Amino acid sequence: MGMKTKIALGAVVGIAVIGAMSANSGDGDGNDDGKSDSRTSASAGENADGGAKDKGGAEKGGEKSDGAADAKPAEDKAVEKASQAEQFKAFVQKNGSANEKDAVSHVTKVQGADEQNDILDAADVYTDFTGGFMGEGTGPAKLIASAFADWKDSENGLVTVYDADGELLGNGQF
Numbered sequence: 001m002g003m004k005t006k007i008a009l010g011a012v013v014g015i016a017v018i019g020a021m022s023a024n025s026g027d028g029d030g031n032d033d034g035k036s037d038s039r040t041s042a043s044a045g046e047n048a049d050g051g052a053k054d055k056g057g058a059e060k061g062g063e064k065s066d067g068a069a070d071a072k073p074a075e076d077k078a079v080e081k082a083s084q085a086e087q088f089k090a091f092v093q094k095n096g097s098a099n100e101k102d103a104v105s106h107v108t109k110v111q112g113a114d115e116q117n118d119i120l121d122a123a124d125v126y127t128d129f130t131g132g133f134m135g136e137g138t139g140p141a142k143l144i145a146s147a148f149a150d151w152k153d154s155e156n157g158l159v160t161v162y163d164a165d166g167e168l169l170g171n172g173q174f
Contacts, residue, residue: 084110088125091151100147103140108164113152121157123148123174132167145172 082090085107092104112123125144129137141161148159149172157174 084113088113088148088151092147095150096147100143103143104147106137106140107144113148116152116154116157118155118157121154121174123152123157123159125159125161126166127161127163127169129163129169130165132163132165133169135163135169137161137163137169141170142172145170145174148172149174 088110089104089107092100096104106127106129107125108128109126110123111126112121115121125148127137127141127144129135129140131137144161145159152159152174154174158171159174160171161169163169
C-alpha cells in the first residue's frame with residue numbers, strides 16, 4: 001500500500017470517528033429544561049432496587065422461575081463457545097446463498113464482531129486469499145462483507161476484509 005493511500009485512508013477514518021463522536025455527543029432527549037434525567041444509573045445486570053438479575057430475568061439469590069424454561073439448548077451453548085469465525089461460518093452455512101457459502105469458506109479469522117457499542121463498530125475478517133486488492137479475493141470479499149452485514153447489525157459498523165498477507169480486499173457497512 002502506497003504512502004498516499006495510507007494517508008488518505010487515515011484521513012477518512014479520522015473524519016468518520018469525529019463525525020460519529022459528534023453525532024452521539026447529545027443526551028438524545030432534546031429536552032433542556034433542567035428536569036432530571038429519566039434514565040436510571042442501574043446497570044443492565046441490575047434492577048432498579050439493586051438486585052442483580054440473571055439472563056432469564058429472575059433475581060439472583062431469590063426465587064427463580066422454572067430452570068427448564070430458562071435453559072438454552074445444548075446447540076446454542078456450543079455456538080457461544082465457538083470462535084467468531086466459526087460462528088460466522090455456521091450462520092452463512094444456515095442462511096447464505098451458494099456464492100456466499102463459497103466465499104466464506106475462505107475465512108480464517110474474525111475479530112471485533114462480539115463487542116458492539118453502535119457508535120463506531122469495526123470488525124475485521126481475515127481470509128486465505130492472496131494478491132491484495134488486485135488479487136482473486138476482491139469479488140468474494142464483497143460477498144463476505146454482505147454476509148457479515150446479514151449476521152451482525154450495527155447503527156454505525158464497518159467490516160473490513162483482509163487477505164492472507166493482511167492487505168485490504170474490501171469493506172462494507174453492517
